[in-house]
Amino acid sequence: MAMPTVYPLLTLTNRPVLGEMINGWLNAYKEGGWLPKWASPGYRGSMVGTMGDVSLADAIVKQIPGFDEQLAYEAIRKDAFEVPPKFVEGVGRACLESYLQYGYIPQGSSTTTGGTCEEVVSRTLNYMQSDYAIAQAALQLGYKGDANTLLARAYNYSLIFDSKKGFFRSKTVSPTSPRMAVWSEPFDEFAWGGDYTEGGPWQFRFYVPHDMEGLASLYSSSGLDLCSELDKALDSNNPSTFHVGAYNNEIHEQTEMPDHCWGQYAHNNQPVHHMLYMYMYNGHASACASKGQSWIRKTLLELYKPTADMFPGDEDNGEMAAWFVLSSLGLYSLSPGSEGYVLGSPLFERAEIDISDDAVPLGSSGKKRSSHTGSSPKLLIVAHNNKKENMYVQSVSWNGETLPRGVKSVSYNALKEGGLLEFFMSDTPFYSS
Numbered sequence: 001m002a003m004p005t006v007y008p009l010l011t012l013t014n015r016p017v018l019g020e021m022i023n024g025w026l027n028a029y030k031e032g033g034w035l036p037k038w039a040s041p042g043y044r045g046s047m048v049g050t051m052g053d054v055s056l057a058d059a060i061v062k063q064i065p066g067f068d069e070q071l072a073y074e075a076i077r078k079d080a081f082e083v084p085p086k087f088v089e090g091v092g093r094a095c096l097e098s099y100l101q102y103g104y105i106p107q108g109s110s111t112t113t114g115g116t117c118e119e120v121v122s123r124t125l126n127y128m129q130s131d132y133a134i135a136q137a138a139l140q141l142g143y144k145g146d147a148n149t150l151l152a153r154a155y156n157y158s159l160i161f162d163s164k165k166g167f168f169r170s171k172t173v174s175p176t177s178p179r180m181a182v183w184s185e186p187f188d189e190f191a192w193g194g195d196y197t198e199g200g201p202w203q204f205r206f207y208v209p210h211d212m213e214g215l216a217s218l219y220s221s222s223g224l225d226l227c228s229e230l231d232k233a234l235d236s237n238n239p240s241t242f243h244v245g246a247y248n249n250e251i252h253e254q255t256e257m258p259d260h261c262w263g264q265y266a267h268n269n270q271p272v273h274h275m276l277y278m279y280m281y282n283g284h285a286s287a288c289a290s291k292g293q294s295w296i297r298k299t300l301l302e303l304y305k306p307t308a309d310m311f312p313g314d315e316d317n318g319e320m321a322a323w324f325v326l327s328s329l330g331l332y333s334l335s336p337g338s339e340g341y342v343l344g345s346p347l348f349e350r351a352e353i354d355i356s357d358d359a360v361p362l363g364s365s366g367k368k369r370s371s372h373t374g375s376s377p378k379l380l381i382v383a384h385n386n387k388k389e390n391m392y393v394q395s396v397s398w399n400g401e402t403l404p405r406g407v408k409s410v411s412y413n414a415l416k417e418g419g420l421l422e423f424f425m426s427d428t429p430f431y432s433s
Contacts, residue, residue, distance in 0.1 A: 001317070002055070002269060002317040002318055002322075003051045003052070003054050003319075003336065004273055004274065004319060004323070004333075004336070004337070005319050005322035005323045005325075005333070006275065006317060006319055006322045007021075007055040007058060007059070007336065008058065008322075008326065008332075008333030008336055008341075009061055009322040009325055009326055010063065010315055011058065011059075011333070011412070012326075012329075012331070012341075012353055012355060013353055013354075013378070013417065014103055014286065014354070015064050015065060015355075015357050016065060016066055016357055017066045017149050018059065018064050018380065019059070019065050019066025019067050019377050020066060020067075022055070022056060022059050022064065022066075022067040022072065023067045025037075025052055025055075025075075025361060026058065026068065026071055026075065027081050027137075029071070029075040030071075030251070030360060032091075033054040033091075034075075034078065034079070034084070034091035034092055035050065035052050035053070035056075035075050035076070035078075035079060036052070036090070037050060037051075037052065037091075037242050039050075039059060039317070041157075042090075043089065043090030043091050044090050045089050045090035045094070045113070045386055046090075047126075048118075048119050048122055048123040048126055048197050049093070049122075049123060049126025049127060049129070050076075050079040050080075050092065050093055050126075050127075050130055051126060051129075051130065051132060052059050052076075053076040053079050053080065053130040053133060053134055054129060054130055054133040054337055055336060056072045056073075056075065056076050057076055057122075057130075057133035057134050057136055057139070057336070057337040057430070058133060058333075058336040058337045059072065060072055060073060060137040060140055060141065061136050061137055061140050061337055061338075061339065062130075062221050062402075062412050062416075063338075065289075065357055067409060068071055069085070069141065071144075072137075073137055073138070073141055076080075076134050077134065077138075077146065078092070078245065079092050079093060079130070079134075080093075080130065080131060080134050080150060081146075082096075082379075083096050083097050083112060083113065084096070084112045086112055086113075086114070087112070087113060087114050088112070088113070089113055090297075092112075093113055093127060094111040094112050094113055094117070095109055095112075095117040095120070095123055095127075096112075096127075097110075097112070098110070098117065099107075099124065099127055099153075100182075101302075102159075102173070103122045103153065103156040103159050104159045104160045104171065105123055105124045105127075105155060105171060106120065106170070106171050106173040106181060107119050107170040107171065107172050107177065107184045108117075108130070108172060108173075116194075118194075119193075119194070119195060119196060119197045120170045120195050121160060121169065121170050121195040121196055121201075121204055122195070122196050122197035122199070122204055122271070125157065125160075125168065125204060125207045125208070126156075127153075127156045128153060128155075128157055128208075128210070129154070129207075129210055129335070130212035131150040131151075131153045131154040131155035132150070132151065132211075132335065132337060133210070133335070133336060133337025133338075134146075134150050134370040135147040135148075135150035135151045135337075136337040136338060137337065138150065146166050151215075154210060155209070155211065155214065157208050157211075157214075157215075157218075158388060159171075159217055161218055161220055161222075162183055163221070163222035163223075164222075165187065165189070166205075166219075166222060166224055167187075167189060167202075167227065167367060168201065168204055168205065168206055168207070169184065169187060169195070169201070170183075170184040170195040170379050171184060172184045172185060175357045187201075188199035188200075188201075188243055188245070189201045189202060189389060190202070190242055190243045190393065191243040191244075191245035191246070192242055192243065192244065192245040192246070192247055192251075192254060193244075193245045193247040194245055194246035196267055197271070198251070198264060198271060199253070199269065200242065200243075200245065200269045202233055202264035203269075203271045203272050204271060205229070206226075206229075206230065206233070206272075206274070206275050206278050207271065207274070209274040209277075209334045209335045210280075210335040210337070210338065210425070212226075212277075212278050212280070212281040212334070212408075213280075213281055213282075216281045216282070226278065226288075227279065227287075227288035227291065228303055228328065230275065230278060230279055230291070230292075232263075232264075233263055233264045233265055233275070234263050234264075234265045234275075234295060234430075235260050235262070235263045236262040236263060238263050239256045240258035240261055240262070240263060240264065240266070241253050241257065241264075242257060242258075247327065252314075253266065253268060253269045253313070253314065255315045256268035256269075256271075256294065256312070256314075260303060260312035260313055261303070261312065261313075264297070265295075266313075267299060267303055267312055267313065268313020268314060269313050269314050270314070270316060270319055271320070273323050274298065274334055275314075276292050276296050276344075277292065277293025277296075277332050277342045278289055278292070278296045278334075279295070279336045279346065279406050280292055280327070280342050280343065280344075281408070282406065282408075283405050283406035283407060283408055284343040284396055284403070284405065284407060285393060285394065285395060285396075285402075285405035286405065286406075286430055287429065287430045287431055289393070289430070290393075290429030290430045290431070291390050292344070292345075293344065293345035293392050293393055293429075294391055294392070294429065295328050295346045296327055296344050296391075297345050297347070297391035298391075299327070299344065300324060300327055300328060300347050304324050313370060327344055327345075327347070328346065328347040328348060329346055329348075329351055329353075329381055329382075330343060330344045330345060330346030330347075330383065330421075330423055331344065331415075332342065332344050333410045334409075339409075339411050339412050339414060340408065340409030340410065340411055340412070341409055341410055341411060341415065342408055342410065342411060343393065343396055343407075343410065343411045343423075345391050345423075345425075346381060346383040346386065346394060346423050346425075347366030348381075348386070349380070349382065349383050349384075349386045349387075350380070350382050350383070351381045352378055352379070352380050352381075353378065353379040353380075353381075354378055355377050355378065355379045355415065355416050355418055356376035356377050358376050371425070376418075377416065377417055377418025377419075378418045379415055379418050379419065379421065380418075380419070380420050380421070381421045381422075381423075382420065382421070382422050382423070383422075383423040383425050383426060384422065384423065384424050385424065385425045385426065386423070386425045387425075387427075389427045390425040390426055390427045391425070391427075391428065392425065392429045392430070393423055393424070393425060393429060394424045394425065394426045394427050394428075395423075395424045396421070396422065396423055397420075397421075397422045397424075398410060398414065398418070398419060398420070398421055398422075399419045
């Protein structure tokens with residue numbers, strides 16, 4: 001799944017190529033009437049969500065050149081608002097009807113393809129992330145009514161958060177009293193599959209990348225501390241416990257987790273790739289952020305190797321590699337569709353990015369095509385005093401101006417104009433917020 005990292009990386013490094021890739025998705029939409037869920041001939045229902053919506057919304061928000069924004073919005077809006085036709089596989093959101101009715105997808109809901117909705121927790125959270133991204137595109141294009149509706153949906157994640165257990169869980173609706181819903185039983189925090197996609201309750205415990213402050217508040221209202229719960233997930237002293245669960249036999253993601261990862265942090269697969277950046281919920285310079293910076297650096301140095309077996313698991317359409325590149329730069333698009341790139345812990349002392357539209361597009365004869373006039377903007381990232389042991393960010397400045405400690409991200413609108421992003425590194429973490 002390229003959505004979390006590949007497209008955000010191209011947004012920084014090759015906007016024209018990204019525009020042509022978006023056109024490829026739109027060609028499929030024009031030919032078939034729906035956006036594909038996967039880059040393959042024809043429609044394939046291999047994803048529980050419609051995560052291409054996120055990438056197209058992000059391209060609209062960040063004004064990537066070379067594609068029809070209105071057509072792109074039409075396509076992603078259709079996924080969000082239109083129930084797919086009956087018994088048609090691989091298009092739209094197969095469980096949208098229940099999602100619209102309840103604000104989440106109850107266990108046992110019917111699909112438009114004639115079956116029963118599965119992986120309902122992951123599916124619900126995927127729908128919400130897409131809705132948030134589409135809402136940002138709607139705001140960009142002036143569709144405020146759509147944006148309000150979609151944002152209300154995106155913030156409904158508390159409906160499936162069990163405050164007693166501290167996990168996102170499925171609910172079962174009474175057939176005789178539709179307004180009555182109870183937590184589905186049994187519940188096993190280590191069981192994979194069933195209500196979850198390629199993971200279990202731990203891997204989706206923090207899956208609200210579009211609202212980390214809201215998730216922190218939800219945890220707090222339940223007597224939990226987000227930073228402490230992230231620590232528990234990443235406790236390398238605990239074995240990477242999993243139960244085969246609904247999969248019936250061990251899948252490769254389960255096999256890889258104890259071999260390559262720590263605790264319940266299954267970096268070998270995409271569902272947790274946002275998790276380390278959730279530590280930044282209260283800013284880039286805090287005790288919690290220091291923990292995240294430590295884990296980011298540890299992941300970069302220990303889970304990726306300069307050998308033929310370089311990736312710690314499923315390198316899916318470039319997603320694993322793009323995570324490494326973005327994290328090495330000290331930037332991460334936690335919630336594509338949003339303006340900000342979250343500040344992390346850069347690996348290199350210096351990196352320079354040509355962020356102009358002067359890149360060579362796909363299928364080019366080799367001549368540069370440019371819509372940019374004048375000098376090409378360059379983004380220079382400098383990490384002062386950066387060493388292996390100096391993983392902690394003490395402060396960050398943008399074009400010479402120190403950012404307040406509570407700032408979590410840098411705006412893409414600022415980055416794309418070029419400038420100097422400076423990290424001041426130390427071997428000493430913050431010990432208080």
